[in-house]
Amino acid sequence: MIEKALSTREHAQFVDVTPLVAEAVGELALVDGAVLVFNPHTTAGLTINEGADPDVVHDMLAVLDGLVPWRAGYRHAEGNAAAHVKASLMGSSVMVPVKGGRLQLGTWQKIWFCEFDGPRRRRLWVGVADQSPGS
Amino acid sequence: MIEKALSTREHAQFVDVTPLVAEAVGELALVDGAVLVFNPHTTAGLTINEGADPDVVHDMLAVLDGLVPWRAGYRHAEGNAAAHVKASLMGSSVMVPVKGGRLQLGTWQKIWFCEFDGPRRRRLWVGVADQSPGS
Amino acid sequence: MIEKALSTREHAQFVDVTPLVAEAVGELALVDGAVLVFNPHTTAGLTINEGADPDVVHDMLAVLDGLVPWRAGYRHAEGNAAAHVKASLMGSSVMVPVKGGRLQLGTWQKIWFCEFDGPRRRRLWVGVADQSPGS
Numbered sequence: 001m002i003e004k005a006l007s008t009r010e011h012a013q014f015v016d017v018t019p020l021v022a023e024a025v026g027e028l029a030l031v032d033g034a035v036l037v038f039n040p041h042t043t044a045g046l047t048i049n050e051g052a053d054p055d056v057v058h059d060m061l062a063v064l065d066g067l068v069p070w071r072a073g074y075r076h077a078e079g080n081a082a083a084h085v086k087a088s089l090m091g092s093s094v095m096v097p098v099k100g101g102r103l104q105l106g107t108w109q110k111i112w113f114c115e116f117d118g119p120r121r122r123r124l125w126v127g128v129a130d131q132s133p134g135s
Numbered sequence: 136m137i138e139k140a141l142s143t144r145e146h147a148q149f150v151d152v153t154p155l156v157a158e159a160v161g162e163l164a165l166v167d168g169a170v171l172v173f174n175p176h177t178t179a180g181l182t183i184n185e186g187a188d189p190d191v192v193h194d195m196l197a198v199l200d201g202l203v204p205w206r207a208g209y210r211h212a213e214g215n216a217a218a219h220v221k222a223s224l225m226g227s228s229v230m231v232p233v234k235g236g237r238l239q240l241g242t243w244q245k246i247w248f249c250e251f252d253g254p255r256r257r258r259l260w261v262g263v264a265d266q267s268p269g270s
Numbered sequence: 271m272i273e274k275a276l277s278t279r280e281h282a283q284f285v286d287v288t289p290l291v292a293e294a295v296g297e298l299a300l301v302d303g304a305v306l307v308f309n310p311h312t313t314a315g316l317t318i319n320e321g322a323d324p325d326v327v328h329d330m331l332a333v334l335d336g337l338v339p340w341r342a343g344y345r346h347a348e349g350n351a352a353a354h355v356k357a358s359l360m361g362s363s364v365m366v367p368v369k370g371g372r373l374q375l376g377t378w379q380k381i382w383f384c385e386f387d388g389p390r391r392r393r394l395w396v397g398v399a400d401q402s403p404g405s
Contacts, residue, residue, distance in 0.1 A: 001367050033264045034171045036304045036365050040376025042320040048227040049219055050177040055210035056219050063220045068333055075325035084319055084326050085333045092318040093365050095171050095228050097136050106175025129264035129304045129399035168399045169306045183362040184354055185312040190345035191354050198338055198355045230306050230363050232271050241310025264399035
């Protein structure tokens, strides 16, 4: 696994991490297959969606806020239960095809880090499914 | 990655792509492990759920429509913001176990392509995690 | 794939299966890479989220109940349509990084089996992406 760092600037924000993941793929020996992009945090997620129009991720954040309001009588004392729920709705990882050593995404797809309790310093892990020696 | 094509016939529709994925698995060299099924579109998703009763996916579409209405003051000018949000709620890919060269799913499970802005011609990518020569 | 069994005790319940998955990883030959944790049931899901405060998964169950009520005029005659929908919102599998033969999770992360129609006897499959001989 290769670790990459990023900083989020808003309380809730989708950050395009496609360039970071592409950089990690270049550092891995993988030529053809798929990489695992894994988010080790519990108040953030990962998703793949449109990157051409920034309004798409704006709308996505707004819908998620409507479905899972920040204050709603949650028990979790830390006050960020909504961020945990949104993290699970998006998911903790994405798998991305790789061809000829490069990420292979659909025309409009970007890989988004979904910050739900920022701003914070965050990390991403990028790796292949089997890196055992001799495999 | 092997590419498979499909056509959706409704604006919103779950299509059972288990046979298409099984066909792709037969074309791959993989014997035991897991395949990545990847959807390269941003207004469609993939999920694994019950295939015995068609009412299950009907109910799922209805719940998603209730949670993410088609019209709700979205900013995205193309008018299909709801389809993008539903795509991320379902996810862009599924991993499916393979044993003896065949898909290994639970008794009631099928692989569903989730169309949220059809009807359209769509593509699916099916591949293994590491196809580098010599691996 | 290694199969592990578990029993759920409530109608809806998140069960920490991290120890079960860690046990399976010990039984697999994988040293460095990632494992697929796959749930073969259609009224249960898998997610990765905080394990330190049990209120987090309590809040998550409560939010999901609010979004997808148990009774809401569903068509599915078996009466558990809500469980199927929640299963797809969480997802049927998670990928977890492995390093030096051990699960590699973020500080607060645990792997949760999400029961939405229990109590039941359930199964989990844990495996690597490519176990073909000679790979």
